[in-house]
Amino acid sequence: MSEQAPVIAVLLTEKTRRMMLDDAAVAQLNALGDVRWPAGATIDAGDVEHLLQGAVACLTGWGTPPFNDAARQRHPHLALVAHSAGSIRTLVPARLFDEGLRVSHAASKIAASVAEFVVAEAMLAMRGIHRLHHRLRKGGEWLDVRAAVPQRLLGARTVGIVGAGYVGRAVMRLLVPFGCRVLVVDPFLDDGDAAALGVFKAGLDDMLAQADVVSLHAPVLPETRHMIGARELALLRPGALFINTARAELVDEAALLAEIRSGRIEAALDVFDDEPLPFDSPFRDPALAHVTISPHAAGHTEEAHFSQGRAMVDEIGRLLRREPLHHEVTRAMLDRMA
Incomplete structure (x- = not known):
């Protein structure tokens, strides 16, 4: 040169x-x-x-x-x-x-990877694939295993999305063709963009009360830190799936742990307050079979x-x-x- x-x-x-x-x-x-x-x-x-x-x-x-x-x-x-x-x-x-x-x-450029990960987690939970697998591996009887694990169609669910940025919109584009009713919480999403995406704007409380699946995609700002706490988690429907592939700071982790320990909701968590996740973290507890955890991997393809x-x-x-x-x-x- x-x-x-x-x-x-x-x-x-x-x-x-x-x-x-x-x-x-x-x-x-x-x-x-x-x-x-x-x-x-x-x-x-x-x-x-x-x-x-x-x-x-x-x-x-x-x-x-x-x-x-x-x-x-x-x-x-x-x-x-x-x-x-x-x-x-x-x-x-x-x-x-x-x-x-x-x-x-x-x-x-990361958005597509995270979106696929979110949809994979939702489908895994709706169909109970991991439960079917583990029950059969442990010697469960064929028809008993099938009867014991509820099967739900993702396309028949209401999905709540918090944040309509790059990743949130990529998730919406994947979910809408399934037939999902998608509720979006984002003060910067206007009516025209929502209509073009095939989604519906909603307030946080209303979305949490209606959604079968909730996925977080908001940035960490002073006003979004711990935006999901005990009060918000209590609004979730029994059996709802809570997904966080965004940032741990969006959620009060102690409140989330208490909620999932109750068995009332399921969760798929890719981010945590302490990363790498300590070996003695309560989120590693094998008793939390209704929670999937991953090492901040959603965007990594x-x-x-x-x-x-x-x-x-x-x-x-x-x-x-x-x-x-x-x-x-x-x-x-x-x-x-x-």
């Missing part, structure tokens, strides 16, 4: 690089300018400072140390942070937006990861060609994003 080639800093750990960038994406990125790669498997704040010297764009992701408020002053040429993961809330301070730094993220990486390499190319960005996060969006 010539000395005039734009400098691009890759601020990814080796593990994240392998996860996000296939050979084609690496070749595409290298063709855009003078690409600086971390020397080691990990990356710390000192590595970030070194790699950003003279850079006009950087590629970030899971494991990238957060920027501080003075980053713009130290790296005045930096024009774009292309974040190959979803949330940028803890990565880029709001002040940097105000100082002109542009940010893109790949949250929309090979296809989604490579799509995230390619999307952000494409964004850097658009910046350098002075084309409109496709995945930009604006300052106005920041206050209501995850």
Whole structure:
């Protein structure tokens, strides 16, 4: 590369690089300018400072140390942070937006993976597949097992969605063709968008009281932290399925544990207050057979990861060609994003 080639800093750990960038994406990125790669498997704040010297764009992701408020002053040429993961809330301070730094993220590329995971959890619970499996494995009699596990049709259920962002809308698009009645809680969803999606707007309490399945997809904001507590959980119908693949902070975990221990509702949980989930966590209790737990895995598919990486390499190319960005996060969006 010539000395005039734009400098691009890759601020990814080796593990994240392998996860996000296939050979084609690496070749595409290298063709855009003078690409600086971390020397080691990990990356710390000192590595970030070194790699950003003279850079006009950087590629970030899971494991990238957060920027501080003075980053713009130290790296005045930096024009774009292309974040190959979803949330940028803890990565880029709001002040940097105000100082002109542009940010893109790949949250929309994760949505399909999370949506499939949510629908899989709903279908698993409605048909009791895991219960059928375990009862037969334990020697249960064929017809007795079938009679003991209720079978419900997902398409005949009412599903409540909290949050109509990228993931919430992806879940809606999968559920509506099943025939589900979908109730959505989101103050920013207007009537036109709801009609186009084939869903119905609802208040939180009304949705909780009507839904057979509830799935959370809201961002963590001061007004959404612990938005689901003991009072809200008590509104759920007996036998309802409560799914959280969003953020643990949306729910009062102690209240949720008490509710599921009562056996009144089922749950599918992918996020927890303490992650990794401690080995002695009560959520690991084998007695909670009506609860499925997973290790924050909903968004993690090979296809989604490579799509995230390619999307952000494409964004850097658009910046350098002075084309409109496709995945930009604006300052106005920041206050209501995850």
